[in-house]
Amino acid sequence: MANRRRWNIGVLLLLIIFGYVLVQFYLSTERIRGLVTPLEASEVDHTKLQIALISQELDNPFWRSVEQGALEAATKFEMELQYMGPFRINAVEQMKLLEKAIASKMDAIILQGIGSEQDKLLIEKANTLGIPVITVDTDEPGSKRLAYVGTNNTYAGQEMGRLLAGGQDNPSGVIGVLIGSQEAANQRLRLEGFKSVIKAYPGLSIADVRSSNISRLQAAQQAEQMLKEHPEITYMAGFSSLDGIGMAEAVARIKPAGVEIYAFDDLEDTLTAIHNKQIKSSIVQQPSQMGYEAMSLLNDYFHGHTVTPEQYTPISVITGKEMTAP
Incomplete structure (x- = not known):
C-alpha cells in the first residue's frame, strides 16, 4: 500500500512538472512569435x-x-x-x-x-x-x-570632467566611475570625453570604472564595492540615469558626506538627492x-x-x- 502511494505521488509530481514545462514552452513560443512576426495593424490608421x-x-x-x-x-x-x-x-x-x-x-x-x-x-x-x-x-x-x-556624448563626458574639476587650477582626488554598459556606444563616448579632461589634471586619477547595467540596484552594489576596495575615492561620476541614485545609496552606507557625486539625467530621485545635497550636480539631456x-x-x-x-x-x-x- 505504501509503495502504491509513493508511486501515485511520483506520477503526480511528474505530471505537474510536465505541465509546467509545457506552459513555459508555450509562453516562450508566443514571446518569440511576437518579436519576429509583422506588427499587428488592426487599429492602425493606414492613411498616415x-x-x-x-x-x-x-x-x-x-x-x-x-x-x-x-x-x-x-x-x-x-x-x-x-x-x-x-x-x-x-x-x-x-x-x-x-x-x-x-x-x-x-x-x-x-x-x-x-x-x-x-x-x-x-x-x-x-x-x-x-x-x-x-x-x-x-x-x-x-x-x-x-x-x-x-x-553629443563626447562633449557631455567632457562637461562632466569640467564639473568635477570645479574650475580649479590644480584639483586633486581619486575618482570612481560607473557607466551603464560596456557595450553601449554612448556610454563609451561619455567615458572617453571624461577621461580626456581628467588627464589634463595631474592631481586627479580614476581608481576604477564599472558597469551598472543601467540598474539602480547594480549601481549601488558596484559603487559600494568600489568604495570598499578604494577607500581613497573622493569623487564618483555616473554616466547613465540610474547611476547617481545608486552611488548616493552606497556612499550613505559606506562613506557618508565623504564623496562628491556627479550624475546624469533628471529623474525625480536624482533631483531629490541634489536637493538633499547627496548629489553635487547632474548633466541633463533632453x-x-x-x-x-x-x-x-x-x-x-x-x-x-x-x-x-x-x-x-x-x-x-x-x-x-x-x-x-x-
Whole structure:
C-alpha cells in the first residue's frame, strides 16, 4: 500500500512538472512569435505614415520621455507612431524588433544605435527598401542611417570632467566611475570625453570604472564595492540615469558626506538627492526633444527637404543652486 502511494505521488509530481514545462514552452513560443512576426495593424490608421520607435528598454523613464516627444510631433505632422522595445535591455531583442519593423514595411524607423555589424546591415537593408532610419540617443556611425538626433556624448563626458574639476587650477582626488554598459556606444563616448579632461589634471586619477547595467540596484552594489576596495575615492561620476541614485545609496552606507557625486539625467530621485545635497550636480539631456526632433526630420525628409546628418540636442547642468524646496 505504501509503495502504491509513493508511486501515485511520483506520477503526480511528474505530471505537474510536465505541465509546467509545457506552459513555459508555450509562453516562450508566443514571446518569440511576437518579436519576429509583422506588427499587428488592426487599429492602425493606414492613411498616415507609419513610424516605428524602437527603445532600448520599454518602460525606462528616459525612453518614455523620448516617446512623448515623438507622439507630440506625430500628432502635429499627422503620422502614426508605434512604440516598442524589450522589457529589459537586450540588444538581440532590439535587433529582432528592427527586423520586425522592416518586415512590416514601416514608412520610417527611429531607434537607438546598438554598435554592431548586424545593426548596420539591418539599417542598410531598411535603406535599400526605401525605409529611412534615424538614430536617437546613440548614433550608428558608418551605417546608412538618415540622421542622428541626440546628445553629443563626447562633449557631455567632457562637461562632466569640467564639473568635477570645479574650475580649479590644480584639483586633486581619486575618482570612481560607473557607466551603464560596456557595450553601449554612448556610454563609451561619455567615458572617453571624461577621461580626456581628467588627464589634463595631474592631481586627479580614476581608481576604477564599472558597469551598472543601467540598474539602480547594480549601481549601488558596484559603487559600494568600489568604495570598499578604494577607500581613497573622493569623487564618483555616473554616466547613465540610474547611476547617481545608486552611488548616493552606497556612499550613505559606506562613506557618508565623504564623496562628491556627479550624475546624469533628471529623474525625480536624482533631483531629490541634489536637493538633499547627496548629489553635487547632474548633466541633463533632453529626451523628449530627441523624439520630437527625430519626427520633425522625418517630416522634412518626406516633404523633400535636405536633412542635417547630425542634430545635437542641448544638455544643461542642475546643481543645488537651481533646486527649490519641493
